[in-house]
Amino acid sequence: MNLNKKGIYDIKIISYYTGFVILGTAGLMVLPIFTSLAFREWNVVIDFVISLNIGLGTGFVMILFGRDAVGKIKVEWKQGLIVASLSWIILMFLCAIPYKLSGHVGSFLDATFDVMSGFTTTGLVLTQDLEHLSMGLNMWRFILTFVGGQGMVVLALCFLVKNTAGAYKMYVGEGKDIELVPNVKGTARIIWEISMIYLAVGTLVLWINGMFIGLKPVSAFFHGLFIFMSAWSTGGFAPMTQNMLYYHSMSYEILTIVFFIIGSFNFGLHYAIWSGSRKEIFKNIETQSFFVTATLTSFFVALGLSKLNVYPNALGIFRKGVYNLLSAHTTTGFANVYSRQFFLEWGDFAVLMMIIAMLIGGSACSTAGGFKGLRVGLVFKGIAADVKKLLGSERKVSVFKYHYMKDNILGDGVVKSSAFIIICYMVLFLIGTGIGTYYGYPILSSAFEAASVTGNVGLSIGVVAPSMPTGLKIYYIIAMYLGRLEFMSIFVLVGFIAGGIKKVCIRYSR
Numbered sequence: 001m002n003l004n005k006k007g008i009y010d011i012k013i014i015s016y017y018t019g020f021v022i023l024g025t026a027g028l029m030v031l032p033i034f035t036s037l038a039f040r041e042w043n044v045v046i047d048f049v050i051s052l053n054i055g056l057g058t059g060f061v062m063i064l065f066g067r068d069a070v071g072k073i074k075v076e077w078k079q080g081l082i083v084a085s086l087s088w089i090i091l092m093f094l095c096a097i098p099y100k101l102s103g104h105v106g107s108f109l110d111a112t113f114d115v116m117s118g119f120t121t122t123g124l125v126l127t128q129d130l131e132h133l134s135m136g137l138n139m140w141r142f143i144l145t146f147v148g149g150q151g152m153v154v155l156a157l158c159f160l161v162k163n164t165a166g167a168y169k170m171y172v173g174e175g176k177d178i179e180l181v182p183n184v185k186g187t188a189r190i191i192w193e194i195s196m197i198y199l200a201v202g203t204l205v206l207w208i209n210g211m212f213i214g215l216k217p218v219s220a221f222f223h224g225l226f227i228f229m230s231a232w233s234t235g236g237f238a239p240m241t242q243n244m245l246y247y248h249s250m251s252y253e254i255l256t257i258v259f260f261i262i263g264s265f266n267f268g269l270h271y272a273i274w275s276g277s278r279k280e281i282f283k284n285i286e287t288q289s290f291f292v293t294a295t296l297t298s299f300f301v302a303l304g305l306s307k308l309n310v311y312p313n314a315l316g317i318f319r320k321g322v323y324n325l326l327s328a329h330t331t332t333g334f335a336n337v338y339s340r341q342f343f344l345e346w347g348d349f350a351v352l353m354m355i356i357a358m359l360i361g362g363s364a365c366s367t368a369g370g371f372k373g374l375r376v377g378l379v380f381k382g383i384a385a386d387v388k389k390l391l392g393s394e395r396k397v398s399v400f401k402y403h404y405m406k407d408n409i410l411g412d413g414v415v416k417s418s419a420f421i422i423i424c425y426m427v428l429f430l431i432g433t434g435i436g437t438y439y440g441y442p443i444l445s446s447a448f449e450a451a452s453v454t455g456n457v458g459l460s461i462g463v464v465a466p467s468m469p470t471g472l473k474i475y476y477i478i479a480m481y482l483g484r485l486e487f488m489s490i491f492v493l494v495g496f497i498a499g500g501i502k503k504v505c506i507r508y509s510r
Helices: 002-028 028-036 042-069 077-095 095-101 108-117 136-150 153-160 167-173 184-212 217-232 250-263 269-273 285-308 314-329 339-344 347-360 375-391 411-436 444-452 471-486 488-509
Strands: 402-405 405-408
Touching: 002 042, 002 153, 028 042, 028 136, 028 339, 028 347, 028 405, 042 077, 042 095, 042 136, 042 375, 077 108, 077 153, 077 471, 095 108, 095 136, 095 402, 108 136, 108 471, 136 184, 136 217, 184 217, 184 250, 184 269, 217 250, 250 314, 250 411, 285 347, 285 375, 314 347, 314 375, 339 444, 347 411, 347 444, 375 402, 375 411, 411 471, 444 471
Parallel strands: none
Antiparallel strands: 402 405
């Protein structure tokens, strides 16, 4: 097969599988359509019908364009990674159409910002007047963050793609790498089964609690559904502008703490516990790392707030300080203080602890963002192993291990790859901080917001707003996208596009 033909087949294979991912996600618009019909939101129904047709049409065209290449070449890593990264870009634009048609966003850029914020489970919001948002569009917001947490590629692998050759490569391209069972389609289905069971239980618990704190039954149900979707996906979206402040309920806050901590754990850990390996929660390097970092950062935030006498007692420090710190650490983004309170009341030290927690993030192969506890644990274990080697006998060959679902050898390659991803996150964070200061925001505010978008957290210190500069909106979209897909699949997409442009330029220069 000549190189030109191979390049065409590459494009067609990418188009074929990307079409299925688009088809699966766009098809979810039937849920807000039914919701709007139930609440007699006729204009919203029309908005979603238009959007659904555009989405399905795009998916079918891409599938038809690429179907003759299926089976003719083997799906490679390059193609699988590009399918994951490209589908997110196309879906960002397609899923933003209902936002724009609703009239609740200032521009189509703001609509794409909120979609990417949902997909990446970040939770930053540019949609205006949430209190008067239609039930249909609210349903769509939370579907996006729930599906984004599990992954659109995971959805497509579960229900649509029959030929799953190379499916693992697409699965990895979406920032996941754990195999719960030997078959990747089986793994995808288990992830969704776990999520749906938790969704049913979590919604029921929050529904009952919502009625207990004074919400009407129907309102309590939808608040419970939306808040659980957001908590489980560590997404940070809430039905009201005040976020968790709207509920003024300690019981609601405690329940969400439980749900977003569970949601930040690895799907493999959930599966292991469900399969009877309950000791895994204590042996796993990620849970150990999370316990240490969450305890330390919570203690230092409490210390900083106590020094400034921001809250009158220990209960106030827990409800405001520790709650928001754990929300930051799990990259959830729920907040029960106003954005400017971080800047005006918390002090530099507590804000710095929040920034560190947001960058560390949750677990690998979960709905959370950030460096991930696995990588932090591996880097520290790698440093400890090097120190032990230096202190030990040169003639002794030492083998160091770590436990992550099973005992693994701590090789130099594992530590280096973890350190590389952490460096990528830090570079993204520093660039975001620099751009924020360029646009005139204080350096601490710029760093806080940069950590939030880089770690897919969603907490804001007041920078994210419909009035913020266009350049900053675009950068934050890119940062959320890079942080969620963990760089490599996007690097491959950029390289593929650049290579194609280079070939065209060479051809026309001859």
